[in-house]
Amino acid sequence: xxxxxxxxxxxxxxxxxxxxxxxxxxxxxxxxxGHTGTGILQDGASVFFNPGAVAMLPQNYIQAGVSPLxxxxxxxxxxxxxxxxNADKIAYPFTFYAAWGxxxxxxxxxxxxxxxxxxxxxxxDTWQGKYVLESLNLKAIYxxxxxxxxxxxxxxxxxGFVYNRGSVDLTQALPLANSSGQAGQAxxxxxxxxxxxxxxxxxxxxxxxxxxxxxRSQVNTTIPNGNAIFTVPTSLAxxxxxxxxxxxxxxxxxxxxxxxxxxxxxKWILAFDMNLVGWDAYKTLSFDYKSTTPALQDTHxxxxxxxxxxxxxxxxxxxxxxxxxxxxGGYASTAVMDGYVSPEAPDANRVYVTGGLGYTLAKxxxxxxSFEYEHLMKRTQTNFSTQLSGTFETxxxxxxxxxxxxx
Amino acid sequence: xxxxxxHIYIIAGLLLLGACKPxxxxxxxxxxxxxxxxxxxxGNSLTAGYADGGLYLAGQLNSYPSIIAKQMQSVGxxxxxxxxxxxxxxxxxxxxxxxxxxxxxxxxxxxVTTNLAIRGLLPLxxxxxxxxxxxxxGDLNNYGVPGIKLLYITDAxxxxxxxxxxxxxxxxxxxxxxxxxxSYLDFVTAKPFTFFSNWLGNNDALLYATSGGAGDFLTxxxxxxxxxxxxxxxxxxxxxxxxxxxxxxxxxxxxxxxITVGAILGGxxxxxxxxxxxxxxALVSGTTYAPRAATAKDLIVLTFxxxxxxxxxxxxxxxxxxxxxxxxxxxxQYVLDENEIAxxxxxxxxxxxxxxxxxxxxxxxxxxxxxxLNNVKQYGLVENGVSLSSAYISGGIFSLxxxxxxxxxxxxxxxxxxxxxxxxxxSNIPLANVSDYSGVKFP
Numbered sequence: 001x002x003x004x005x006x007x008x009x010x011x012x013x014x015x016x017x018x019x020x021x022x023x024x025x026x027x028x029x030x031x032x033x034g035h036t037g038t039g040i041l042q043d044g045a046s047v048f049f050n051p052g053a054v055a056m057l058p059q060n061y062i063q064a065g066v067s068p069l070x071x072x073x074x075x076x077x078x079x080x081x082x083x084x085x086n087a088d089k090i091a092y093p094f095t096f097y098a099a100w101g102x103x104x105x106x107x108x109x110x111x112x113x114x115x116x117x118x119x120x121x122x123x124x125d126t127w128q129g130k131y132v133l134e135s136l137n138l139k140a141i142y143x144x145x146x147x148x149x150x151x152x153x154x155x156x157x158x159x160g161f162v163y164n165r166g167s168v169d170l171t172q173a174l175p176l177a178n179s180s181g182q183a184g185q186a187x188x189x190x191x192x193x194x195x196x197x198x199x200x201x202x203x204x205x206x207x208x209x210x211x212x213x214x215x216r217s218q219v220n221t222t223i224p225n226g227n228a229i230f231t232v233p234t235s236l237a238x239x240x241x242x243x244x245x246x247x248x249x250x251x252x253x254x255x256x257x258x259x260x261x262x263x264x265x266x267k268w269i270l271a272f273d274m275n276l277v278g279w280d281a282y283k284t285l286s287f288d289y290k291s292t293t294p295a296l297q298d299t300h301x302x303x304x305x306x307x308x309x310x311x312x313x314x315x316x317x318x319x320x321x322x323x324x325x326x327x328x329g330g331y332a333s334t335a336v337m338d339g340y341v342s343p344e345a346p347d348a349n350r351v352y353v354t355g356g357l358g359y360t361l362a363k364x365x366x367x368x369x370s371f372e373y374e375h376l377m378k379r380t381q382t383n384f385s386t387q388l389s390g391t392f393e394t395x396x397x398x399x400x401x402x403x404x405x406x407x
Numbered sequence: 408x409x410x411x412x413x414h415i416y417i418i419a420g421l422l423l424l425g426a427c428k429p430x431x432x433x434x435x436x437x438x439x440x441x442x443x444x445x446x447x448x449x450g451n452s453l454t455a456g457y458a459d460g461g462l463y464l465a466g467q468l469n470s471y472p473s474i475i476a477k478q479m480q481s482v483g484x485x486x487x488x489x490x491x492x493x494x495x496x497x498x499x500x501x502x503x504x505x506x507x508x509x510x511x512x513x514x515x516x517x518x519v520t521t522n523l524a525i526r527g528l529l530p531l532x533x534x535x536x537x538x539x540x541x542x543x544x545g546d547l548n549n550y551g552v553p554g555i556k557l558l559y560i561t562d563a564x565x566x567x568x569x570x571x572x573x574x575x576x577x578x579x580x581x582x583x584x585x586x587x588x589x590s591y592l593d594f595v596t597a598k599p600f601t602f603f604s605n606w607l608g609n610n611d612a613l614l615y616a617t618s619g620g621a622g623d624f625l626t627x628x629x630x631x632x633x634x635x636x637x638x639x640x641x642x643x644x645x646x647x648x649x650x651x652x653x654x655x656x657x658x659x660x661x662x663x664x665x666i667t668v669g670a671i672l673g674g675x676x677x678x679x680x681x682x683x684x685x686x687x688x689a690l691v692s693g694t695t696y697a698p699r700a701a702t703a704k705d706l707i708v709l710t711f712x713x714x715x716x717x718x719x720x721x722x723x724x725x726x727x728x729x730x731x732x733x734x735x736x737x738x739x740q741y742v743l744d745e746n747e748i749a750x751x752x753x754x755x756x757x758x759x760x761x762x763x764x765x766x767x768x769x770x771x772x773x774x775x776x777x778x779x780l781n782n783v784k785q786y787g788l789v790e791n792g793v794s795l796s797s798a799y800i801s802g803g804i805f806s807l808x809x810x811x812x813x814x815x816x817x818x819x820x821x822x823x824x825x826x827x828x829x830x831x832x833x834s835n836i837p838l839a840n841v842s843d844y845s846g847v848k849f850p
Contacts, residue, residue: 076431079826079838081481085428128840132792175793175803175815177845233849235507378431386792393429 021119021138021345022253022277024310025067025093028368028402032356033314034328035372036271038200038212038259043366043404044097047110047146050212050259051158052200054099054148055108065402066094067370071121072397073346077128077390078382084129087122095402110146110160115139116216117166117252119345129343130173130183132386136344137169140221140252144198159199164252166221167191178233188246188287190226194219196252210261218254218281223247228289230296239295247288253335254278266318271328273312279305279335301385308335314354324358326370341381346392348379364407370400436481439833441648442601443484447548448472449595449642450606452811453820454551455575456489460808461502462553462575463519464492469814469844472549472604474821478836490543490579496524500540500575503807505800506850514800516807529584533566540578550595552576556610557634558626560591570594596641603642603649604824606776608635608762612755616657617810619708620690620747621739625754632761639765650772650828653759657751659780661799662809663706663743671707671716675731678717685716686736689744698733704745709799709809711741772831774824790819790841803846814844 027045030037037049044061046053069091075084093115101108122135141164148158167190174184200214224247230240259273282305288298314328329352336347352374359367376394383389448454448470455462456470467473467489476487492499501523503516524541531537552575559569570576570587577584580594611626642649657663668685675682684700691697719726720735727735743751759777766773782788783804784797796802799809804816812820818841825836 070427072428074429074431076433077838077840079822079835080840081433081436081837082840083430126843128791128842130791130842172792173842175846177848179848179850181845181848183845235505235850385789387789388791391431393431395427395429397427 021117023069023093023115023118025069025372025398025400026095026114026116027097028065028067028356028370028400029316029324029326029358031067031354031370031372031398031400032326032328032358032368033269033271033316034273034312034330034352034354036259036273036312036314036328038214038257038273039202039210040212040259040261040269040271041202041210043406044099044110045095047097047099047112047144047160048095048114050200050202050214050257051110051146051148051160051198052156052214053202053212054110054146054158055101055106055150055156056202057099057108059406060100060108061404061406062098063366063402063404063406064094064096065368065400066092067372067398067400068092069120070397071394073121073343073392073394075123075127075129075343075346075390075392077388078380080390082128084123084127087124089120089122091118091120093118106150108148110144110148110158112142112144112146112160114142114144116142121344123343125173125183125185128390129386129388131175132172132383132388133343134171134173134185135169138167140164140166140219142219154204155202157199157201159197162196162198162217162219164194164196164219164221165191166194166223166250166252168223168226174230174232176232176236184230184232184236186231187229188226189229190223190246192221192223192226194221194252208263212257212259214255214257216255216257218278219252220249221252222249236295239293241291241293241296244296245290247290248286250285251281253281268318269316271314271316273310275310275312277308277310277335280307281305282335302340304337304340305335306337308333316358322360324356326356326358327354329353338381339384341379341392342383342386342388343392346376346379346394348376348392348394350374350376352396364405366404366406368402368404370398372396372398372400374398434835436837437833437835438482439829439835441828441832441834443479443482443834443836444602445485445548445600446472446476446479446487446602446604447550447595447600448475448604448606449638450551450604451555451610452551452553453609454549454604454606455553456549456551456817457553458806458808458811458813458817459502459504460806460811461498461500461519462492463499463502464494464497466502467491467499469817470549470551471812471817471821471824472551474818474839475604475824475836476548478821478825478839482834482836486546487548488546489549490545490547492524492541496522496541498522499524500538501525505807505847514807531567531572531585534572537572537577537584538574539584540574542578544581547579547598550579550591552579552591554610554614555591555607556614556626557608557631557638558611560607560634560638562590592638592641596644599645601647603647604651605638605642605649606652607638608654608758611758612654612751613657613810616743616747616751617662617708619738619740619742620744620750625751626758628754628757631754631758632765635758635761636765639769639771643769643771648771648832650774650824650831651762651766652774652824653762653777654755655776655780656755657743658706658748659784659797660810661797661802661805662709664784664797665709665799665809666707666711666713668701668703668705668707671713671730672701674713675716682731685730686733687730687742687744688736688739689742690746690750692746696739698736701737701742702745704748706743706748707737708741708743711737770831772827774820774827776820776823779823788819793842795819800847807847813846815841815846818844
């Protein structure tokens with residue numbers, strides 16, 4: 001009389017992460033101008049914005065900046081008056097750039113360290129969607145050595161190699177109550193790496209307009225051996241073996257950009273950028289556990305992202321020899337189709353405005369301040385797989401500061 | 408002029424900070440055309456918050472009427488009082504608790520027998536023993552009485568008024584069994600109210616089914632219709648609005664779907680491959696029962712002691728293995744056979760047709776629990792990232808007795824009632840957060 005009541009616990013922890021988590025904060029001068037920089041030359045941040053333009057930089061640069069990011073989301077579950085706010089946590093996307101070459105040479109070397117993808121959200125362990133996500137801390141740090149060559153006075157090219165160091169820490173409540181009624185928890189925590197490349201071309205037209213075109217490749221980041229930590233009632237411990245590890249691969253998408261710079265008079269620079277982000281590569285999210293049980297199976301969640309487009313514009317006004325005033329804005333379409341929106345980074349079409357100030361502190365030293373406000377449009381959704389149903393709305397506030405030394 | 412400018416900057420700065428957190432505009436709470444100021448709930452064990460084979464404080468606190476009432480607060484709902492057991496007697500009638508799993512994955516349940524609210528056992532001649540519970544006095548909104556059938560609400564046809572026979576009802580009334588005279592119908596309508604929910608009628612079919620068709624009977628269909636009409640006319644006598652629920656298909660609950668004929672046979676065949684069938688005593692027609700081989704269409708109750716299978720039992724043909732021959736079939740009380748199921752379903756369908764037509768005639772909201780639970784059984788349910796089903800324990804909806812619900816199950820039911828009310832009366836009672844309520848508790 002064995003196995004009359006086999007308990008097949010259909011309680012697979014299904015993790016969903018990585019959506020709309022592109023971070024566009026790669027240089028204070030550029031943020032001030034609506035995060036444009038593919039088609040213009042400003043400073044060492046060109047190593048990121050257009051490696052092809054680096055050789056055109058008149059000077060050598062070493063610079064660093066940080067853009068503390070305040071991500072304020074609200075979720076209103078359908079049919080309720082509840083407002084679930086995510087916790088006040090600040091992410092610190094940062095940049096470091098160096099661009100160097102012999103004076104008046106036709107080439108320059110560059111090095112960039114920056115954070116093009118990431119996410120930090122903490123919804124807590126009491127909200128409506130806690131069984132979908134409690135918190136996510138995702139970081140991707142790209143390290144990019146670069147070479148750029150000036151082919152002619154009006155034309156330069158460049159390319160770089162990208163090494164990505166990624167980490168993820170994700171928690172989710174499990175619907176397995178212990179004897180005091182407390183829910184279980186799953187945490188996936190690990191780091192991994194990925195490789196990619198980028199390339200760009202930059203040229204000045206006869207009319208004085210500058211144009212840049214770049215490609216930043218997809219970077220598949222693999223976490224081979226992350227910790228899968230499950231807190232469950234003692235009687236279910238054998239269904240969630242500990243210690244356990246997981247592996248997963250996240251495609252960080254390719255970005256194709258084209259940018260233009262206009263110089264109507266000596267005091268003004270106008271810039272326009274368009275990015276095409278290849279989110280289409282993100283079809284499924286899989287987690288493979290080292291030890292599986294009937295209750296803990298590998299998961300393969302459909303994501304079915306779509307390519308996203310951003311349109312950006314900005315301007316810089318040179319008020320005097322020491323002071324620059326910048327402003328800009330833009331629009332980005334969402335990568336996440338209806339039915340796939342989830343609380344990791346509740347994505348939606350977004351608009352943003354930016355402003356910035358640049359001040360020449362000393363002959364070789366620039367101080368730049370930037371501020372960006374982003375609004376993610378209200379989006380009412382029922383997720384296909386979790387049935388979490390409600391309305392998300394998000395505001396993002398991003399002040400930033402950087403110092404650039406040039407010679 | 409300069410100070411004016413400074414003020415502008417300060418105000419602008421404050422506005423910016425205030426705008427930091429987005430807030431999503433939600434519709435203004437409204438009770439629509441209903442008045443929720445005094446809501447009462449009429450029903451049986453499900454309404455009382457019965458769970459895990461007993462009525463106890465934690466279950467009462469998660470009863471679906473209490474969840475509905477809590478959600479009604481924002482649309483003009485008043486206080487909602489339940490006949491709670493005291494914290495000193497929090498375990499009420501006692502209940503089952505999950506204490507572990509056997510090596511084969513079968514659950515081990517243990518009765519909780521401390522801190523009970525039992526005040527005595529009253530033998531009633533010609534009826535049997537009635538368990539009496541500590542009296543509850545005070546205001547009452549939740550009139551759920553475990554065990555009550557619609558059939559009993561007027562006391563008609565009973566040897567004594569029903570309040571004397573049901574300890575859960577007895578505890579709500581002043582005076583003691585066997586001297587009580589108040590009928591359930593008079594009891595629930597004694598004090599004015601503005602809104603009601605009614606989920607009576609389950610036991611008119613369920614108790615027959617859970618006894619394997621052996622220990623109880625199905626309420627006559629015409630009697631049901633007549634009593635339901637009487638009940639609703641009394642509840643709506645002063646123009647009160649309300650919501651009623653249909654009777655679930657008894658076969659949608661894990662009590663009948665956990666231990667299956669196939670699983671028993673498979674277990675036997677592991678030890679003895681020559682066994683071809685297990686035998687039950689099945690309904691032929693009327694009251695005639697005859698042994699036959701069981702099929703997948705016959706349902707075995709959750710409480711069937713599987714260890715009995717194959718044990719030698721005494722029969723007119725000598726000692727024979729229990730359940731494995733036509734002469735030693737599984738007892739009727741453990742099996743709801745195919746014909747009994749058909750009979751039950753026929754009654755439930757008739758009950759529900761009457762519930763719906765009476766509710767429609769009176770303009771009441773209807774939660775179709777029959778359809779809802781059948782859908783859960785067939786397709787499962789996903790709520791806020793939690794997969795739910797009608798499976799025993801792992802399904803998350805049904806408690807350890809396989810009939811009543813977990814707090815999570817009751818919160819889902821409460822939301823279905825709320826949706827029905829909102830749709831009917833144009834109110835917008837906010838839905839409860841199902842994620843706040845747990846399923847079966849694991850040690």
